[in-house]
Amino acid sequence: MTTASQPSRPIDTGKAHPARVYDWLLGGKDNYPVDEAVGRQLPQEAKDAARQNRQFMHRAAAWLAGRGIDQFLDIGTGIPTEPNLHQIVQGIRPTAKVVYTDNDPIVLRHAEALLVSHPEGVTDYIEADVREPEGIVQHARHVLDFERPIALSLIALMHFITDEQGAHGIVRDLVATLPSGSYLVLSHAASDLYPELAAQVTAEYAKAGIQLGFRTRAEVTQFFDGLELVRPGLVTATEWVTSPGASTPEGSGVYAGVARVS
Secondary structure (H helix, E strand, O other), X not given: OEOOOOOOOOOOXXXXXXXXXXXXXXXXXXXXXXXXXXXXXXXXXXXXXXXXXXXXXXXXXXXXXXXXXXXXXXXXXXXXXXXXXXXXXXXXXXXXXXXXXXXXXHHHHHHHHHOOOOOOOEEEEEEOOOOOHHHHXXXXXXXXXXXXXXXXXXXXXXXXXXXXXXXXXXXXXXXXXXXXXXXXXXXXXXOOOOHHHHHHHHHHHHHOOOOOOOEOHHHHHHXXXXXXXOOOOOXXXXXOOOOOOOOOOOOOOEEEEEEEOO
């Protein structure tokens, strides 16, 4: 079952948006010239990072579904690119419920058409901003049972929230609403793995009016404070695998981790 959430706001095609730039980096068509202009100024490694993020999400979602998690709150969804999170988890848990959240109205329009649930499960979508976590949780409670484990997915999102905007506090507040046995899934661009590339990407986004807050490994680790990181811990996106020896030699400028709420 797919539920309708709300009417969307008009789409601003005159200003680049992270979800649409990300779509362009993934080779998608649901973006505008202003988004493409940003993407074309970014180094090839930015496309690699977008692909690595998606692949990490696929592996983490499948791992969680395989462990019995059947409720997912995905914030910063982005424009749907198959396979989507719900397709991964409902392929393993047909009754899984997934709530998607993004702050770009174009995502809602595509969500209504493309985020079609398995008949036994549920997908829902809310147009909202992670900087307003209370509203997201309030809506999600209509679909998800907060008395049972939930996977909170924040894929390549929190580096768009600066320290001044309270990035760590936002994640802490979201995690605080989750029951024991839940999980936090998070990937985040690194400032310390490839500093020159990170500075280049940050500068290009800034020209488009998009502020980035890339972080060091220690700073990304803080998002998992009080949680139990599962193996292999906080590593790069290409290193996050659940089978020994399955990682690829491809380098990555993205940190990734999954942690359990005790």
